[in-house]
Amino acid sequence: MALLITVVLLLAADLAAALVGKDGVTGKLPAMGFNSWNGFKCDINETVFLTAASKMVELGLADLGYEYVNIDDCWADKTLWRDNKTQRIIADSVKFPDGIKGVADAVHAKGLKFGIYGDAGLETCAGYPGSLYYEEVDAAAFAEWGVDYLKYDNCAVPANWSDTYYWEAPYSDAPADWDWSATRTAERYHRMRDALLQQDRTINYGLCSWGQALPETWGNATGMSWRLTGDIAPTWAALAPIISFTQHKQEWSNFWGHNDMDMLEIGNGALTHAEQRAHFGLWAVMKSPLLIGARLDLIDAYSLSVLKNREFIDYNQDALVGEPAKMYKLGNGMERGWKWNETMPGEFWSGRSSKGEHVFVLNDLEVPAVKKVVFKEVPGLKTGRGVKYRVWDMWKHKYLPGTYETGVTVRLESHDLAAFRLDPVKKRDGAGKL
Secondary structure (H helix, E strand, O other), X not given: OHHHHHHHHHXXXXXXXXXXXXXOOOOOOOOEEEEOHHHHOOOOOHHHHHHHHHHHHHOOOHHHOOOEEEOXXXXXXXXXXXXXXXXXXXXXXXXXXXXXXXXXXXXXXXXXXXXXXXXXXXXXXXXXXXXXXXXXXXHHHHHHHOOOEEEXXXXXXXXXXXXXXXXXXXXXXXXOXXXXXXXXXHHHHHHHHHHHHOOOOOOEEEEOOOOOOOXXXXXXXXXXXEXXXXXXXXXXXXXXXXXXXXXXXXXXXXXXXXXXXXXXOOOOOOOOHHHHHHHHHHXXXXXXOXXXXXXXXXXXXXXHHHHOOHHHHHHHOOOOOOOOOEEEEOOOOOOOOOOOOOOOOOOEEEEXXXXXXXXXXXXXXXXXXXXXXXXXXXXXXXXXXXXXXXXXXXXXXXXOOOOEOOEEEEEEOOOOEEEEEEEEOOOOOOOOOO
16 A cells, blocks of 8 residues: 555656656656667668568567557658648658558557657758758648657757757756756757647657757656667667666656667677676666667577566566666775766666565676675665565576575676565464464
8 A cells, every 4th residue: 555655646746747648648658669770770661660560469579568660760752851832751652652651550550559750950860851840740740640659869950959058968068057948959859749749649759869958857848758878889888878877867767757778789789698688677677668679570589588578578667666776886896976987887776666676786897797785785675683585586587596684696797687576585473374
């Protein structure tokens, strides 16, 4: 009952500040699905998305909650640009012979949702039509085509829309009390928000300003998620800075608004199995959207198994607990304070789900290492004489042998993540009953 009351109070507080989907559902939890950019860049066509939709169903991903099939950049006609009469963006008819609506209809027919890409500037990042000054036209087109998700990028911004002060992770020249919600960057994203809200369709609105103008401070009243950093890549050198920066922003994420750590790279590049575990595990428990960036027709079995780990998906999609896991100890003996350390994110994390208390341990070293979770250091965890826990491994889906009273030690490969749920051992009464 105490948990339910707490959840209700938190939800009421969130609703006061958040942009809530008109259907009362969209955006409450982090989005899950597929996005084309990491795996295809501009080499896209209708077949890419119909194949992704089919594979999401065939591979069991749809049953786990992956539901969006999202087109990224390069879907428009770079020559024709916009229709002279309607001013709508013209889709590339070679890539999409059935039009965007035709693809959306095919995706919807599989029980999935459809997403598209736009830009809050004059052009997209790849040089296709942007939506600045055309927000109402484009929002109406998106709604008519059956769009369910909009990723809204931040390229080709004209000089007259520049902000007075600069902030892009992790640097700023602004006064400490500067109101970032009143910046021109925020206004560009507000314009599309307002246009989307005029439509008779609920569209999940993902802000992609790369952290410019501190979107976490105004994103919750503007969209359902907000990017905090530049683009991801399938290397640990690219993943570590995203973790390291986002770990200091977790207080902004909850129901109806989420820190977006960028699309997943599971199945791309040369990430080790350990790095894939750490990547997916932290994205999930930090409550980032989970958008697959790999080719689902070519994905290997191990990468697919990581993406299908139901325990992490359940944590990410918990309907009762919206708060993400948070770092509670930097580790490695370095109490660095608030500092953006690109190569060494915090190692010790904790969080709560409707299933119980969890701890997560990251080895950010380049070599294997032994790490110890000290229970008395874990925020909110009950400790003391006679208090013991069984330790459930979220990767192996089983308990570690025995019970644990003061802590648990684990050996981790380089860049690996341990994930445990701590289940209290019930005490027996004098008759030996639980």
